[in-house]
Structure formats: C-alpha cells, structure tokens
Amino acid sequence: MSAAISSSMNLKPATLLRIDEVITHYPVKRSATLPLLHLIQEDVGYISEEAITWVATKLELQPINVYEVVTFYPMFRQKPIGRRHIKVCRTLSCALLGGYKTCEAFEHAFNTHRGEISPDGEVTIEFVECLASCGTAPVVLIDDDLHENVDVAKAKKLSDQIKSEASQRR
C-alpha cells in the first residue's frame, strides 16, 4: 500500500534511498519525521495529504502526528508552488531600502500575486521574514541562490533571466 502511495507522489528512487537511510540515524523512528518531510518537499515541492499518510505509515505513527508537525512549521508547504521559488525579504532593513518595490516588480513581471503560482507556472513569489543579509538589502532568495542589492531594475533583470531560461526549455 505504501508503495502505491509513493508511486502516486512520484518520489525519485534516490529520495526513497535517502529516506530509508535517514531513518537509521535515529534511535526511534518518530525522530525522522522532520528529515523525511524535508526530503519529500525537496523532491516533490510540497507535502500533500498522501505524503503525510505515507510518512506516518513509514514511521509507524498516526497521520495526525505528522500533520501536526507539517502545520507547525510555516516553511512546509501543503500546496504545489511554481518551478522557481522567489523569496523577497520584507523585514526592516530590506523594507527601508525598497523591498516592497522589489516584490511588486517581481509580481508585475510574472503577472501574479505573492503566495500564488504565476499563470505560466514558472514562479511562486513570497514576501518572507528576514533572510539574514541585512547589510546588502534588499535581498532576494531564488531557490537556493541569494541575490543582493535587488532594486527594481535588478528584479527586472532577474525576471527576464528566469523567463529566457523558461523559453529555452520549451
């Protein structure tokens, strides 16, 4: 049954291997809840209800136990996001140096709103709390890459770059 669920989640074989390996790191299976959720989110992009059930079965827990963890941490997503994840910092330094305008520039470029998937499916923009690079505000994190001093012009440049990569892929 768990195999059927994992196939509908389309976990990569490498992720499945990592999951089985990570469970062995802990004296009790329950402790592997967080690492498993991270691995699934990295692979699939979000944590679905079936993923929660799958993790619960895997770790011999009840789904509610995993559900509690997923909802406790805001960085676990329960809905899919776009191909790229753009996080614009909203905290004090960035806000003072134009973080709001940067965010709006991204929204405008991809014709979308924060928290939503853009119509072309390319990006999800989020306005997040401090990214810990206040000295180079405003900062933007695109997937795992930090971009510093992102004013409106640089935001446009980054958007164009993402768009051209997308068109090349097509």
Added chain:
Amino acid sequence: MIAPLKPDLITVNIDGKEIAVPKGTNAIEAARLVGVDVPYYCYHPKLSVVGNCRMCLIEIGMPAVDPATKTPIMDPATGKQKINWIPRPQIGCATNASPGLHIRTNTAQIKDCREGVMEFLLVNHPLDCPICDQAGECKLQEQSTGYGRGYSRYVEQKNFKPKRTQLGPRVMLDDERCILCSRCIRFCKEVVKDDVLGFIDRGSYSTLTCFPGKALENNYSLNTVDICPVGALTSTDFRFKMRVWFLKQTNSIDTESSVGANTVVWSREGVIYRITPRPNDGVNDTWMADTGRELFKAVRAPNRLTAVKLDGLDTSLEVALNSAGAILKAAGRTVALVGSGRSSVEEHSLARKLAETLGASTHMVSRIGEGDRMLISGDRNPNVRGALVVGLIKKLPTEKLTALGGAIDTGAVTVVVSLGEDLHAAGLTAAQLAKVKIIYLGTHADTTTKAAQVVVPTLTVFEKSGTLVNQQFRLQKFAKCVPGPAGATDDLAVLAKLVVTAGGTATLGDLPNVWASLATTVAGLAAISYATLPDTGLLLDSTPFASLPFCEGETFHYQPAATTATMKV
C-alpha cells in the same frame, strides 16, 4: 496470597502542614490530602502529565544540607532546618513527593502566577458563558473566580476561530473556547489507543482537529467531553438541552454489559438528560462507553408499555394479576419461568420464589456480543451473576430457548412467565408462542407482548432501585432517578403479588424486605443490605461459581479466570 507491600511513606510539608504520603505521590494529589487546592486544567489523574497549562504553579523547596559534610543546616531564627526554596515557581503536576519536600501555594508569587496564567488563558477565550453548555461545571469559570484577577485588561481584538466543528458523530468542538490542555488528545491516545486528535498550526492559531478524512468516532469519544475542562468539546446529544445546575444527579449503573460501569444520571422533573461516568477505580476508572450514555432513551421510547393488558384489552393491575394467578394455579406444574439477565438481584430472588412456589422450570436468555477489551464485556446481560448468586439459575443462560421450545412442543409446558424477555427473539416460534399462555412483565412492546395473555408494564433501571452483580462478582447498587410512567408498576411489587396469587406465602415487594430475606436465605449475601452497600460496590465470593465457563474476555480491571490460570503457570 501475597500481602500487598506497604507503600513507602515519606513526609512532605504543604503550606506548613505535614503529611505522610507514598513516595512519588503527585504534588497536586498530596496537596488535596491536606485540603490545599492546587488549580489545574491539563493534569488528569488517569492520563500522562504534560504540564502545558501552567496553572498548577507552586513553590517548592528542600531541607538544606551542607554540601561537604551532608549535615543539616539549621535556621537560627526558628531553630528548624533551613529550607532551600527554588526561586522560580514549578508546576505541581510534574512534581513528585520526595522526602522532606516543602511546598508553598499561598505566597504572593504564586497568587501572581495564577493571575497571570488565568489572564493569558482568557485572552482569546470568548465571553459566551451565557450560551455555553459547560457553564456551571466549567473549570475556567471556577478558577477565574477563585484565582483570577477579577477584571480584564484586554482591549485588543480576540481571535476568531470556528465555533462548531463536528469532530465526530457525537462530539462538537468550539475552537474559541479551547484552552489547548490536550486532555482529549491524551485520552484518545493513551486510554482508547485511537490516536486521531491533534493540534495543528501554532500559537493562538492552534486548533484541535482530526487528520482530514478521519473522525473522533470511537465508542469512548464522549469521555473527551467529560474531561474537557472548558466548553470546547460538547456532546451533540446534550448540547443546548439543559443547564447543568438544574439537573438532579442520581447514582446508577450502566446496564449495557456485565462490566457494570458506574454512572451518574442527570435528570430534571422526571426527564433524564444525560448519563456520565462515576469514578470507581475498581471498575471503570473515570470512563464509560458512548453507547451506555444513550440507554436512557428507552425510558421514553414509543413502544414503552404503559397499560396493563388481559387478553389484549386494558384492565386493572388487580384483575390482571388475579387472572395470572388463576392461569398459574390451573397449569399445575407445567409452568416455565424465563428470567432476564437484565433484572436486578432483588427481582431475581423474587423470581426464584415464584418459580419455587409453582415448581416451575427456570430459563434465561444470554446476550453474547464481542467485548471491546475496555468497558464493554462479551456478556451484554448486566446481571447473570446476580441470578447465579440468588440461585434463580444453576448454569449459564443459553442463547436460544431450545429446551423450553421442546417442552412446549411435547406439552410439558403450558404457561410461560417472561420477565421482560422477548421469547420470539429468543428462538420460540410463533406456533410455540400460540400453544402456551404467556404472562409478561416488562417495559417495552415486542412480539411476545402481542401474543401474551397478561401483560404488566414494569420499570426500567432508571425508575427503580436495586442491585446488580457485575463480572467481577461486585454487588453494585443503582437508585431511582425518575418516576416511572403512569401505568407501570415496580417489578418487585408485581412479582410479590404474583407469588401470592400463585398460592405462595405473602412477601412485601420492597427493597428492605427483600434484602432481609436475602440475608437469611442466601449464604453469600448475609449481613448486606441495600442501604449500607457502599457506592463503589462490594465484591462477593465468586468461588462457588469458579467452574462456570463465563464468556467475558479481558476488560479494564477484569481478567477472565482462564487467563489468570495460565498466568499462574
């Protein structure tokens, strides 16, 4: 028999009062023993300790000793050993008694702590006491009166949360009232082993919920309503029906199985509104099954018998009983008596007297179901053992009355007295029922009452007093909660009159007289009376019946004899 070990008693000091308690006793329980109230919400004596409500904050200290020499450090001012008080308050529920432990609950710091905790608990709590079912039995109400600040400083907007989430078929959640004590979660996980509840999200947005697609639907779900210290979890059945302070509480027994869970029946002006469990650590701890809480609905069921009938026509009790007596006398020794495992001990004893007067054969119908290993046993008759104790039956009842059916076919039985059993459901055919005369004493109409010559309506367990013997051979009493409907007569009175009309010696059909006769005629019941029977029941000697193959499996506080035998090996 191994004598129980004497608990390791140690002395603790609570608000200046010394008390000896077993080592490891919870500080809240120890304080209760000296009459000191430590308020709490999340703590429950039958559940694990989590310490998340912070209401039970106390100051604790230990007698000071010199670190190097281990000699006690004396306080020159008092001449007593100095106490090292921990400067910060500690939670009482997670403090276990250790030798010399000192506890203070009456200091300014603790008063301040309690006011602070109360203030935060009330920050997002709606002021809907006037429409809240918990009002009157709400810990939050009681403790904000007892330990709160008395007025609110909160001017901000309160959180809005769902007001009516159906967690399961019988439990409704008002999220705004929830104080996140997690008692319900722990109950489901630890007692029922059905881990369906949990808190999702965090901070003030924390919400009690089930995983999508799951529900709180186990047969013990209403216990979460009982242990909810606030009005967050309410019973869909009792919700908005009645204010609890108008209700009269009467001790009763759950008759759904031979476990005999202790209950309290809540009624007002002759109407029952709800049934809740009554703590008895020997039987049901503080729990009971949801199914047992609905039994009172039978009191006002549409098929309730309220008219005495003779050959299908309304008549008076006198006429009906005289006719019944005539039928019984005419039948000679061809009468069969079908007792019920639902009757009380007292009714069993009068039934035996009736059977002896008539020389009748006695029968009983068993109700075997599947036990849930908690508080519903495999035997759904609450008082089969009572019938054994008073000698109404010698062996365990059968599922079908096959022997009685055979006797009717051969003509060996021409009259059947049924004490509330549906003979048709118990395996007698319509033809067999038509062949005999039936005298029926019972509460609800069924196939047998239609075929019966004499029907006498009697009382349900809620309308009379009596005793039952549960699977542990524990004699437990139930008391009359509400008056019976017009037309119904007390079972004991009817049975006593039936004994007389059938030619037996006159007896009075009331509890004191029945018990007086039981004390002299039944060896196991000497020196017992209804009035003096303790509320937690009395264990009877079960050895005379040890060889009987009782059907019950393991439940709370009960091990079947076969299992204990194997455990000894």
